Amino acid sequence: MARILIYLLTLLLAVVFVIPLVWMFVVSFKPEGVSAITIKEWIDFSDLTLRNYTKVLTESQILTWTWNSLVIGVITTIITIAISSLAAFAFSRKSFKTKGFWFLLCVSGLLIPTEAMLIPLYETVLKIQLLDNIWGIILPSLTNPLGLILIKQFMDGLPKDYKEAAQIDGCKDLRMWWSIYVPLTRSAMISIGIFYFIMSWNNFIWPYIAINTEESMVLATGLPTFLANNVLHVNTIMTASAIAAIPTMIVFILLQRHIVQGVAMTGVKG
Incomplete structure (x- = not known):
């Protein structure tokens, strides 16, 4: 019952x-x-x-914004997952004196709100001339430590026999990470990657500040600009919103099995 x-x-x-x-x-x-x-x-x-879709596609640059968001989301996700996995392997399977300090320093990044970093981040990106450039959006997004925490938790639950057997065979650290721990943590990495992709797709504050031209806008910043000019047209607003929602829906539908599996296995201890 x-x-x-x-x-x-x-x-x-x-x-x-x-x-x-x-x-x-x-x-x-x-x-x-x-x-x-x-x-x-x-x-x-x-x-x-289909008149509403024709109107939105012809009267706005929504396809360009969608492509920009897709490129930024994919690049950000791939690089962030690679960095997080390498760092998680070091913190989970390597022993060094200052490991606790460095891990605490990385995790403390979650305590700093994004709004508190906007001004110094803007000045930094301005000096290295990355304003109005996709790399000016991608690089600051690579510092999120959530992937490090979750992948480390996953690796901590794996048996240490894998590492010992690889060391006996003379396997170096980088080869061990790539050949053993990447395949074993694939589900966790995919689920975290989906989170990073959606977070990048919905990111608004920093792209709004860092992008100046309409052609370089991402969907999260370009869409409100278009909707502001059609505030009284409910059908047009819903059409633009539907187009913006379709890519993330496709990603979730295709990879939902890995999300559930990754979240379930992250808390398993060996």
Whole structure:
């Protein structure tokens, strides 16, 4: 009985979260002025049109913004995961005197709010001439220590026999990391990578400050600019929002199995 109640509650929560998403897509296909508030308007498919999508794609640079966000998200995710995995391997499997201090120093980065670093970060990027450049957005995003913490937790749960066997065979540290620990932590790295990608995709404050030209904007900053000029057009707003949501939805659907597996295995101790 308790399990049935849990399933019903889960189903109810899923419906609550899905309804606004479905409404957004329904309204995006409706003619301008039809907001599909009633159930009758929801199930009325006679007036569906692609005119809103044509308008958004032709009157804005949303495809360029989407491409910029995609490039930044992919590059940021790959580099951050590689750095986090290497650092996690060092903190989890290597022994050195100041390990506790350096790990605490890395983790303390989570305590510093982004807003507190905007001014010094802007001055730094300005001096190295990376304003209005995708690398001016990518490089500051590589310092998030959350991946380090989670991957280290995952590696701590792996048996130490792997390391001992590799050392007996004469395996060096870098080869050991690449050949043994990267495959074993793949699920955790994928789940953390999805988190980094979505976080990069939704990043607004720093790209808004660092990007000046419309062509170099990312979706999170370019979309509000376009919507501000169409604030009274609900269908246009929902269409632009639907286009912006599609890439992250695809990433989540394709990799959701790895998210669940990675989160579940991160807390397992060997």
